[in-house]
Amino acid sequence: MPTVACLQCNSTNRVPQERLSDNPNCGRCGAPLFQGMPVTPTAANFDRHANAELPMLVDFWAEWCGPCKMMTPQFEAAAQSLEPSFRLGKLDTEAEQQIAGRYGIRGIPAMILFRSCKEIARTSGAMPAAQIAQWARSHV
Template sequence: MATTSTDALIVACPHCASLNRVPREKIGAGTCGRCKNALFAAKPITITAANFDAHASRSDLPLLVDFWASWCGPCRQMAPAFEAAARQLEPWVRLGKLDTEAEQAIAGRYAIRSIPTMILFRKGREVARQSGAMPERAIVDWARSAI
């Protein structure tokens, strides 16, 4: 039986940002058709200008982005909780970290004024925003309630 667009999701590869069609029943598994790396690793990916649109707009998975900077104490404090949240939210939500110092244009596009700030994107649209460091359970609960 052929897979139709209703029972498959488009998933951006966390390594090369290529788009892959993944059957819903196999979500969480599989490798990229282009680079052959795993599509899911249950950890946040690095978001850059080069891969932002593939993950935020073209992938069917919601994208939860942690806007952070290396000099930010609360950002560093929240990093382990965000990493742990990825293990709970994947494969249904992709988590990514965007360094606001390295990617100032994207941070400016979304008017990031304080960090850490998390934004949940779905098909290119911001659906929820939360500023301030949060523990793992709060990140997971907030993301699930916003989807």
Template sequence: MSDTLTLGCAHCGAVNRIPAARRADGPRCGKCKRPLFEGAPITLTSANFNAVVERSELPVVVDFWASWCGPCKVMAPVFAQAAGRLEPDLRFAKLDTEAEPALAGRFGIRSIPTLIVFREGRELARQAGAMQPAQLEQWLAAYRL
């Protein structure tokens, strides 16, 4: 692992470089001063997707979901709890497929929930369907920094 990590700010889109060894020390965006990690999933939109997912050297786990989806509602608290436990070894983000159909289409989302692990915009892994907390953590263990 490099001595520094590049992370995009979900709030203003600024790209930040932080010391990798200090990512657990509450880093803030150099532009807007908001925390880069909040212990909760980031809401992705077409406006912040590039900064958060494509420019991040830290793996980003994206939950593709929709409000009408029953399994998505079951998965939401599991995903939020994982964000609280596993950040800053991973970043967690949610993308509403109804609000952002172009992004969902770009990644060929056919069923929801679908989780994709990205690093610097490249897809590393994909999992369709809701998971229990232990299953999710086991699946993500290979991608943690």
């Protein structure tokens, strides 16, 4: 039974695999666990989301990065096709330098796929939504 962190209160929820697509709500605060949009990981909630058993795909980006801006709508479209099998997050490397440093982010855009706080795969460069989804699915 995969664990999923709540987007609102960050509490951990156990959701049976067969119920992931039933629009589950948080058992603590009642908020939807999936909204079809990437979460914004911060120092306060990154480990909670990355430590969940549900795979988490994180886009490391920055506001000043042109390719990152071009990839934003593609990543959001990928979130709609990958949820609820994946959690997606967009981590601003300027705002969260400690997390970017922890994972050795040297160039952006970069994506890392996590499961239970372990890095499963990594790639760099902007890509379209279909390619993002295919890349993520091929590593789980």
